[in-house]
Amino acid sequence: MGQLETAVKNRDRGVHHAWLFTGPPGSGRSNLAVAFAGALLCSDGGCGTCKNCRMVTTGTHPDVTVLSTERVQISIDEVRELVTNSYLGSSVGKYRILIIEDADRMTDRTSNVLLKALEEPPINTIWMLCAPSEADLLPTIRSRVRRVALKVPSVEAVAQLLVERNGIEPKLAAQVAAEAQSHIGMALRLATSTEARSRRRETLLSALNLRGVSSAMFAADQWLSIAKKDADALTVLRDSEERTQLLATMGLKEGETIPPALRSSFKQLEEAQKRRATRSLRDGLDRILVDLLSLYRDVLTIQLSAGVPLVNDDLRSGIQDVADGSTQAQTLEKLERIALARKRIDSNVQNLLTLEALAVSLRASE
Ligand SMILES: [Zn+2]
Secondary structure: OHHHHHHHHOHHHOOOOEEEEEOOOOOOHHHHHHHHHHHHHOOOOOOOOOHHHHHHHOOOOOOEEEEOOOOOOOOHHHHHHHHHHHOOOOOOOOOEEEEEOOHHHOOHHHHHHHHHHHHOOOOOEEEEEEEOOHHHOOHHHHOOOEEEEOOOOOHHHHHHHHHHHHOOOHHHHHHHHHHOOOOHHHHHHHHHOHHHHHHHHHHHHHHHOOOOHHHHHHHHHHHHHHHHHHHHHHHHHHHHHHHHHHHHHOOOOOOOOOOHHHHHHHHHHHHHHHHHHHHHHHHHHHHHHHHHHHHHHHHHHHHOOOOOOOOOHHHHHHHHHHHHOOOHHHHHHHHHHHHHHHHHHHOOOOHHHHHHHHHHHHOOOO
16 A cells, blocks of 8 residues: 555645546455545544544545445536535635545546546545546546555454454355455345345355256246345335335425425435436345356365365355266356356346246256
8 A cells, every 4th residue: 555655645745636446346346445534634643542533534524535336327517516626625624525436327428527527636635536447547547646456354343343342253255255255245245144144145045956948047037036135125214214214304204195395305315225226126136146156166166176265165065066966168158158247237128038048048958
């Protein structure tokens, strides 16, 4: 992290105006961007306790704006607003800092709005973009940012974090850290929700038991419903909390008729929640596919006698059977099919059809 430390040390003499933090989801890239912002605004270079530091970490610092999205895509209006914001200058500190959490979720048109701001940066404005990889951004944007690449934390490091920070029992922590492939948020969810854990297990068991075409259709259907349940578990509670909160803001009670003048606010909330549900389902499907990737990587590990630990060690005997009953080439082909399904689901091809096609290609060879 040398260049960040250097930037913080020399912050009084100016800071480069655009940064890109890359790393897979769960690697802590947006946390790092926020910490960097705090360090640049703190007179001690990030003491963690002063007013500036506290405001930055709680998201209330007037000079730091974070754009995070629950949607599949960041809208062009959101970016326009942020760009307008960037010309306001800072109010309490030296810098005005704008953080875009999922900079990969912008269309080219939206990216070009941002590009204008990066080309002619207002003085003392700092942009911090976060994305899975550099390749997720337009080359014109890439050429203007300083890059900070985060490494995926090791399985051991994630397990240790769960033990120390969340009081998770060490054996369970090690298991979920491996299963979540070092995604910190996912590991914590698996550790604290038996339902999430059993949904993951069901997904993998049905893949291990794929035989004929009809069992493939059945599995695809099951995966879709597991993804829905997983998405619901994450959104339903939040949806109702938000509604209750909105009712309270307007002085209404649950079940009371909403006056016509206030209806549009509820409509807006419902629409935002619907958009979030769409993304949530897509994220759920992607998690399933990532889990399936880990399963067939385990199969390949056994076929190659690679001697590295399995991600899904508790399913070892089923994995062994699939490894014995197929060739390395077939497993590689399956891994490619899963990667293809991830791309298709990302580009909105019908979910069930994509899963069915995948399940058919994952069947044990006859
Ligand atoms: Zn401080």
